[in-house]
Amino acid sequence: MSSVDPAHPSRPARPSVPEKSDTSARSALSRRSFGGLAGGVGAAAAVGGLAAAGAPSAAAAEVPGFAERPFHATPGRRSRRPNILFILGDDLGWADLSSYGSPDIRTPHLDRLARQGVRFTQAYAGSATCSPTRFSLYTGRYPGRTEGGLAEPIADKSAGLAPDHPTLASLLRGAGYATALIGKWHCGYLPDYSPTKSGWDTFFGNFGGALEYYSKLGLAGEYDLYEGDAEYKDLRYYTRIITERAVDYVTGRAEAEAGTRTDRPWLLNLNFTTPHWPWIADGDREESAKIVRRIKAGEPGALWHQDGGSLAKYREMVEDLDRSIGEVLAALRRSGQEEDTLVFFASDNGGERWSYNWPLSGNKASLQEGGIRVPTIVRWPSRLAGGQVSHEPVFTPDWTATLLEIAGARPDRAYPLDGTSLAGYLLRGERLAERDLFWRVRGERALRRGDWKYYRGKDGKDRLFDVTNDPREQADKAADEKQLLGRLRAAWEAVDGTLLAYPEK
Template identity: 50%
Template sequence: MALGQAARGGPGGKPNAKPNIIFILADDLGWADLSVYGNTEFRTPNLDKLAAQGLRLTQHYSNSAVCSATRFGLITGRYQYRLRGGLEEPLAGASDTIGLPPNHPTLPSLLKAAGYRTALFGKWHLGSLPNFGPLKSGYETFYGNYGGAIDYFTHKPGVGPNVKEDLYEGETPVSEVGYYTDLLGDRASAYIKKHSSDKPFFLSLHYTAPHWPWEGPKDEEVSQQITNIFHYDGGDLATYAKMVVALDASIGRVLKTLERKGLADNTIVIFTSDNGGERFSKTWPFSGQKTELLEGGIRVPGIVRWPDKIRAGQVSDQVAISMDWLPTLLAAAGTEPAASHPPDGTNLLPVLLGEEKPAERTLFWRYKANAQRAVRAGDWKYLKLNGNEFLFDLSNDPRERANLAGKHPDKLADLKEQWEQWDAEMLPITPEVSTHGVTGKVQADKYAPEGTD
């Protein structure tokens, strides 16, 4: 079935059949790391094509400036600060008590209850076994890593003979040979190939790319020479380009499988990143990067394609955030969030379908490191960083260089008060909450191999 044909029902040709859903999440991908978002150093043809066939968001945000916190927001549809694990920046190593509670409604559990098959291939990072994991939170199938970063070839979260692979089939450790980005794409393609038409599927494809360590698909020798998984002394722009191009190619193979299977028209495909880019990433025209609440740390690519319902070739300035996808995708699937856990995110489906115009939003962030606070209200942004307060008009100053706090003291005071009221509804950040995976030397020594973002 060619893209754009009116399949009107997808699997089995059933009228108004529920759409399949593929949610693709990159790790540490910056705003301008895709050529469709302005990268001129290398090309990402598959994601560029995805954007051309659907809708590209220019004001899409991550729930946090680091990964595990954003993943709490994405999977629950709520501010991550409502859960103890969501306070961690990022979630630090193995813990019996800190993770996504299995009884909490999630995007996969709610879709599963609505008749979907559910699968996650890739990074989990929402708590460790035996108390936490994808199979305990709505996914029926899992292949990937439970923690944060792993080496692309050894699949280990650290270096040394005593470090075990963080690669699992369900809850069983496995060992495989291959570049991790390729392994994940292959698993996703195989899952789609085996799909039968009796139920729709929800497939989460959560890559670790282009997160460090800095290894391209042919860099086995680099992998063998690494002495620290954080890889502070490695990497360069050329290697980073190879990692992003490999990510794009892996996604391209998955999308080709979807098309060959005849499922493309009635499948929603979403692509975004868990936070802004890191040291080799391109975030222009924004300032800041991962771990910062400047735009470069939280504004990320956002692409959605659904040929049956969403007109191709669109660019939208709708402000969106990770936690919006739960209510949006549940609406597309004809179901609703759990009444016991109302989402903080917004159902964007009417905007994506062209039934409503983009609406103004008010969004909030906080980050323990450097005592950061941020509010986006309309085009105004309040930012507090290292005790300094800023007010920016993002419509005229997306680079956040002209501090208007002195010219608009009333607006500054209003946004500060809104932040305080919002913050009072969230769990407090107490001294034991970790930042960057550690709270002190003891925890750093204990968890450094696995507590990576």
């Protein structure tokens, strides 16, 4: 019996997609090896969740022009550490891209990125809201290991990412990378917290969790656009501004390295606020002015824009995000750096009220699938064959570990990572060992092991779901699988016992 394709639940997946109990039957696809990691080994047979060449999954076939291609190695090529372009959308739902099943939104640039790389169908954010996920990415650890990560999300200046904590940026910079962050930081406020205090050479963007796209006013009515640690005045549409900055950075890095004897690779964290509320698209100056008046009048929650937005407006914002990413990718291609740049795209958590999350239940802030499962795409032309689909469960801290390994940077032993490097899986054809993915937010808990997910919501009831075959989390198997439920609950509680306790409200 074939499983249901999670991107298109009305269509059965092709028989090549394995049954949940037969991980050994998952088919292989060869890919380019990363010489620096694989020790000169040639193209390896990839196992695990990558769909087989010649037998594309139903989800892959639905992307226009998407075909899972056989691998062609590049023997004799010397490997180099890649540039890393790590792109985050903000509150983008799991199925808000056309390559993930959206019936209305068209995202040709991200669809092309998926055709050129690996599209993950069971990838998760590190948490269910903005700042904890960013903590899990920057540190490679569960948000609950740091005081700043306990805020869900950070809403004031009392919490942040401690400057003495190692980060993806500080570790890569120590390994010789240039580092930059453009866009949303949301890991603390000045004067104590800043990207420039946590490993990024340069920063241009906003500190808070949201801002009005034209005025740059934040949740408390403060102006929130900075270059480094100084205010920067620009009242144009925010997505346009950070897109221009990203294009300039990519182009500038190419120019800076031209003619040098040794290339210095770079990390760019490009964090869009699109399509986060308020629901304002490029050109909506009248709606912008209304919100600004309400903010300046002291109206609580004016920026949340709860009386605004529509499906059409949300579509406009997501498609603008796609065009903006397309501009950055085009600049990367023109600069001659495309082959040796690893591009990563994901959302920071599940979608908001206008998102298309089908068939998942729940939204942002919930540990149901709709709150944490996110679209995720990875492309690295010189090392990863395109047209691949992975059904392996992965989450944000894994990408930190993966990028550190690929870049040749060593984690700090005093701050052990909670993620697992996927470099061997992606680049050397190694099987991913079964492991637990853990989440905790106030009032909810979740742990995934293989096909099974243990979940406790705010009602305090323990539930158990086979999320491979039941991604909508409707068939509670707790009564039928009591021993399994007990093991997963114990595993969750063992991890929770190592984390910081939430402060009393």
